[in-house]
Amino acid sequence: MNDNFVSKASQWDSPDKIKMTQKFLSEMLLHVNPQSSWKALELGAGTGLVGLQIEPLVSKVVMVDTSESMLEVLKQKLHSNSKVDVIHGEVFNYKQQDIDFVFSAMAFHHLPDVEKTLLHLATITKPGAWIVVGDLVTEDGSYHHFDPVPYCGFDTDILSKQFVKAGFDVKSVKIYNVITRKTDEKTTNYEQFMLIAKRL
Numbered sequence: 155m156n157d158n159f160v161s162k163a164s165q166w167d168s169p170d171k172i173k174m175t176q177k178f179l180s181e182m183l184l185h186v187n188p189q190s191s192w193k194a195l196e197l198g199a200g201t202g203l204v205g206l207q208i209e210p211l212v213s214k215v216v217m218v219d220t221s222e223s224m225l226e227v228l229k230q231k232l233h234s235n236s237k238v239d240v241i242h243g244e245v246f247n248y249k250q251q252d253i254d255f256v257f258s259a260m261a262f263h264h265l266p267d268v269e270k271t272l273l274h275l276a277t278i279t280k281p282g283a284w285i286v287v288g289d290l291v292t293e294d295g296s297y298h299h300f301d302p303v304p305y306c307g308f309d310t311d312i313l314s315k316q317f318v319k320a321g322f323d324v325k326s327v328k329i330y331n332v333i334t335r336k337t338d339e340k341t342t343n344y345e346q347f348m349l350i351a352k353r354l
């Protein structure tokens with residue numbers, strides 16, 4: 155399995171990334187009220203910047219990621235009585251149908267096949283489960299200029315239709331943050347959307 159985050163993992167928890175994940179978390183918690191009985195799953199958990207803040211609110215967080223190096227940083231933060239289960243690999247390896255809440259921050263554009271992933275998420279979630287995805291709106295490819303990814307962001311209308319096709323009811327889609335990058339030549343704004351849906 156390719157690990158594209160080897161050179162980034164140890165420096166991942168930078169003030170910028172922490173700020174970005176805080177924005178995701180505050181927006182998500184305006185709409186979803188995690189319950190202490192819930193089993194949550196984070197897709198593309200990375201070093202746990204989001205998931206470790208959800209952990210105290212629920213009974214379990216399954217943190218899934220394909221990068222061993224990112225998960226190594228995460229594991230160093232876990233306590234012996236942690237409510238986190240770590241899965242190194244694709245979410246397809248998780249097969250129980252017991253998830254109440256799926257969340258994912260800035261990982262969807264890395265997935266090889268979003269439609270296939272959504273169909274799988276529908277099979278591991280309980281009816282009524284929440285799913286929250288935060289990612290980039292369609293961009294010109296410059297966000298990952300040196301490290302191309304499967305999706306240069308998402309057209310949220312198309313993504314919403316894919317959620318519906320997979321068996322989710324899309325509750326809301328909104329732009330919750332804008333990332334600004336400046337070079338000598340130009341300033342580029344990258345919008346981040348949050349899509350919130352419920353499993354039918």
Ligand SMILES: C[S@@+](CC[C@H](N)C(=O)[O-])C[C@H]1O[C@@H](n2cnc3c(N)ncnc32)[C@H](O)[C@@H]1O
Pocket residue numbers: 159171175197198199200201202203204218219220221224243244245258259260261264265266
């Ligand atoms: C941009 S990072 C975001 C990490 C974390 N969610 C955060 O906001 O700090 C994307 C993460 O998705 C993971 N990832 C990439 N492809 C994946 C896949 N197919 N399944 C699960 N995780 C994946 C990467 O290894 C990486 O940790």
